[in-house]
Amino acid sequence: MSISQPDAERRLLPRWRPSEATIFAGELASASTVEKEREPDAHFEERKLEWDRERSIEVAAELVASGIVLGRLNEVEPAVRMLADNASDANPSIRAVARRALGERAVAPPESLGLQPGRLDPTPVYSHISALRRHVHLHPRDAYAWVDLARLYTILGQTPSADRTIRVALELAPEDRFVLRSAARYLVHVDDPQAAQRLLNGARATRVDPWLIAAEISVAQVAKRRSVTASLGQRGLDHSQWAPRSSSELAGALGTLLLEDGAMQKARQLFRRSLEDPTENAIAQAQWASQQSLGLIVPAPLLNRPATYEARALRARLEGLWDAAIARSWEWTEFEPTSSRPLMMGSYVAGVVFGDGATVLEFAERGLYAEPHNASLLNNKAVGLAYLGRVSEAAIILAKVVIDTSPNFTQPALYATTGLLAFRGGNPVTGREFYERAASHPYTQRDRSVRILALWHLALEEARALTDQADAAVARAERASKDSKLAEVAALRKRLDEIKSKTTAQRDQ
Amino acid sequence: MPTAKDFLVGRTLSKGWKVTQKVTNPTGETGGHFSSGYLVESPTGKPHFLKAIDFEAAMRAKDPARALQALTEMFNLERDILNLSKSKRMSHVVTVIEDGTENVSVPDAPGGGPAQTVQYLIFELAHESLRHMVTVSKRLPMSQALKALHNVANGLRQLHGVQVAHQDMKPSNALRFVDGVFKVCDVGRASMKGRAAPHDGLSVAGERTYAPPELLYGQVDPDFVVRRLGCDAYLLGSLAAFLITGLPMTAMIIDELDSAARPTVWTGTYAAVLGQVRAAYARALDRVANDIPTEAPYREELLQCIRQLCDPDPDLRGHPVTRATLAGTGNVYDLERYISIFDRLALEAGIHERRKASR
Incomplete structure (x- = not known):
């Protein structure tokens, strides 16, 4: 991995x-289940009587103001309609209030920053x-x-x-x-x-x-x-x-x-x-x-x-609906642009499932805008660069992270990425060593999928580098993922097949 | 059922006042649900306004004894405050000319019934109330509006000077007299420091439509200054907003609030909803700002006054310099600075209007 x-x-x-x-x-409403009792209001009753006597705009404005404050607008609809009428003499402020009361208020849509997928503008x-x-x-x-x-x-x-x-x-x-x-x-x-x-x-x-x-x-x-x-x-x-x-x-x-x-x-x-x-x-x-x-x-x-962008992204990942997982991750990014989590999800899917360096880079760089020191995002950026063949740039990025002091759950990935860079730099022995560290990291005891992913990524690199240990690495990864329900395994097999056919084609040329 | 106060028209009161007309839309005030307004003529023929209190109506309340007691206390308090304002020569509080009682027989009372007593107050007659000067389609020229604010602030400060809080300062309770002076009227919901009033137990003493948000949410500070003078400061700012937009500040704030955070629905504390109220207040202030011409010389200072006076947090309300100077020692809502500001802005607005008209 x-x-x-x-x-x-x-x-x-x-x-x-x-x-x-x-x-x-609705997240700022009263938490209590108690409902408030309506208090009688003699002034409001007086105003309603006045409205019955005199249907003027002035009386309507006062009645509507009372209706707003007392939560009784439903009782003064004719007055609201009079004020909302374009032909009335009501000034624009009052007309706007009346229109809102009639439900013509353009409900403020949740703020959109107009952010687009890809690099942050x-x-x-x-x-x-x-x-x-x-x-x-x-x-x-x-x-x-x-x-x-x-x-x-x-x-x-x-x-x-x-x-x-x-x-x-x-x-x-x-x-x-x-x-x-x-x-x-x-x-x-x-x-x-x-x-x-x-x-x-x-x-x-x-x-x-x-x-x-x-x-x-x-x-x-x-x-x-x-x-x-x-x-x-x-x-x-x-x-x-x-x-x-x-x-x-x-x-x-x-x-x-x-x-x-x-x-x-x-x-x-x-x-x-x-x-x-x-x-x-x-x-x-x-x-x-x-x-x-x-x-x-x-x-x-x-x-x-x-x-529910995040929930849908999580479900899509679980079901192996990878394109949907990436699309939901972008939506989730716009929904919660302060969070690095959608970007980690997007870059994860793009990298693990598709080996798509460019998309990994887009997600990771977007996340690093808000969290420039996030170890996982730096790791993913290094992976994206490596997949694009920019290994020396990737090494500079990865050097910003001190693995031993990074959060425990990020360490297997950081070891694996170090292994990836070594493979891509033409040093499979070192690469293998770091992938092994990832696969045997104590965290893998807690989460079996981490070990499975590490072994599959090692197998991919062995296959790509045409080493003599490639077949053994694949067999080991298959053994490790036996009975696993991890949807990524099927995608990784597919990537392996693609690598094999590509390397075969290159050899044939 | 008609009561004694409904049979006053055409009668000459024992003190020589002739009741000429019942007022349905008075340029005085009715001041509650147990009173009626009339036009009266003095023995010399000068028109005045009479407010008649209906004690008989209290007898029809669910608990007549309590209603009668409350009405009596309210009337006595109002009369005492008005007499105090008269004796202190408060120039911007409506002047009571006379108070008295009249025995009136009610023709269709069952069995002819004994004569009923009507208690009344007679006031100088106003020309019109602010409520009727500001129409929805036609606003008051700002020089006039600012003069009204200056005069009302003066009236409130005069009351505050004798430890009286008005608590119901709305457009209908600002009266303009023939000499152009605006005065504060209807002290029926006022409170006097150190004296119990029947409405003391209510979180909102005046009309809820105009009340400051903290009181609508039930946050009642035990301190007279914060609870009652703070309320008056808010009402003055709200009156300013009304003169600009045609709507009281409270209605604008609540209109901007999410329905779940409105005072009729919210069951949490005021502190917990204050952030939402403040955000709504900012939008309400933007509405007020939109209704003031950008070229008006008084624009920024007037908005600043409204912003300070209507602050939803009573602990931050009022002029910051006054607050800093008087904190812990006196009335932090003292309106003196606003009186000066409104006076100056009224002059500036007048000059601006004249220049505009001459162009």
Whole structure:
């Protein structure tokens, strides 16, 4: 194996989406199941009587304003229609309000940065940054705008600017769910999950908000620390304290925690609960969990819900629908441009299944824009370059990574890539040695597929280099993958056949 | 069922006032659901406004004893505040001329019934209210609007000076008199520091349509200054927004909020929703800005005033210099600086309008 395997470990970290898209997705609603009682309002009744007496635009405007504030617009529809009418004397502001009330509001679509697959064009991101900077200049206390700005800086990998802006947001709204979840996600992004956990545990809101408890459990997992709020979250779930939508990610986060502890049955129950009224993130988590021998199947209709790009990419990979996996990875990239995970998935599929160096490079370089020091992405970029024959450039990229200090799960891939570069540089002995290190890395005890992939990639390189150990390497890879359900194996066999026919053709010439 | 206050027209009150007409759309105020407005003439023939309180209506409430007590307390508080404002010669609070009672027999009361008592207050008669000066299609010239804001801010500050918070400062409660001066009226929902009022227990004392967002979400600060004077500061800013857009700030903010975060639905704390309210507030302010001509000389300063006065966080509301100066010692919502600003901006707007007209 050369390419880093994506999603060896998935945590249910909050998605970092623009504020409007997060609101639109219903992720900032009250968590409680309690419904508010409507209070009688004598002024409103008076205004309705006045409207019955005098159907003027002035009275209509007041009645509609009251209807908006009191949540009783449905009772004043004729007044709304009068104001919305083009022929009325209503000024444009009031007419716009009335049209919105009639449902003519162009529902703000989730922000699109107009990002295209392939190399990142930063121009549209910069133009969004300019607009937001103007906005925060006018409205310096709008914490959501500061978070949105930090997100754009993060997309461009401008960490110092992102850091400054996210701290402004936290100063302005230290108890706000959106701000806290976004800031926690940012801190994980910059490899400081401990700070993310401290932040969440320092907020009073985390004691009562299932969305924040879910985030705390997940960042604690990333930080490899004990969650402070997991038991609180479990109690809340036991008492059905929160609406299913609000507790969806909490159930998924607790399920992941139990899955890690090997409590499969309880984990399965929690994942099922997380799917009662799930967010797309909870659906993706359940899809990931379903691949962990949990006996969980995510119902197909859930995968057809809007914005489930990640879940669909994971499912496509599982089913060996490789073109779909790449397409979904690009969609997921646009959906969550601050994350390197879709880019790792895309580059993985392009590299392992297709040996397509150019596409691997596109995904990896896009990811390195936001995370220039990400070991997996640097590894994948080196692979892409090597596949394109740019071995010396690949070596420079790979030299940026110190394998021993890289995360444990990335090390087999880094060893394998070192082996790949040695093979492509004409040194099969060294290449073999590094592939062996990858195949025997302690991590392979935990994840058998890593060993299978390492051995298959060694076999491919042996075959490509026409060494006398090629047939033995292939046989060994076949033995290792016996009974494996890993969909990549079939694709790797296909690549091997292609290499063999190509080398045969070259020999014949 | 008609009550005594419905039979006042044509009657000459014991103090010599002649009731000439019932007002359905008064240029005074009705001030609640237990009162009616009338035009009256003084013994010298000068027109005035009379507000009659209907104690009889309280008897039809679910709990008549409590309703009567509340109405009595409310009336007494209103009368005392008005008499205080009169004695302090508050130039921008409507002046009460007289108060009294009248026994009126109700013709079709069952059995003829005994005469019922009507309690009343007589005020100087206003020319019109801001509510009727600003129509949806025709806005007030900004010089006039800024003068109104200056006068209203003055009226509120005069009340604040005697520890009274108005709490219901909406367009219909700003009256213009023949001399062009605007005055604050209807102190029926006011609170006086140190004195209990029947509406003290309500999170929103005035009309909800105009109320500051923290009160709609049920965040009630125990401190008189924050809860009640902070409310007045917001209402002044909201009035400014109304004069520009035709809509109160509260309606604009809530219109910009996602339906799940609106106060009628939200069940969490105010702190937890404040981020969303603030984002909605920013968009509402953009709407206000869109309705002010870009070339207007007062544009930025007026927007700044609205931004400060309507801040959804009462702890950040008001003029920053005033806040910094008076923090911990006095009324951080003191409107003095806004009175100066509105006065100056009204002059600038007047000059701008005259220049524009002469072109």
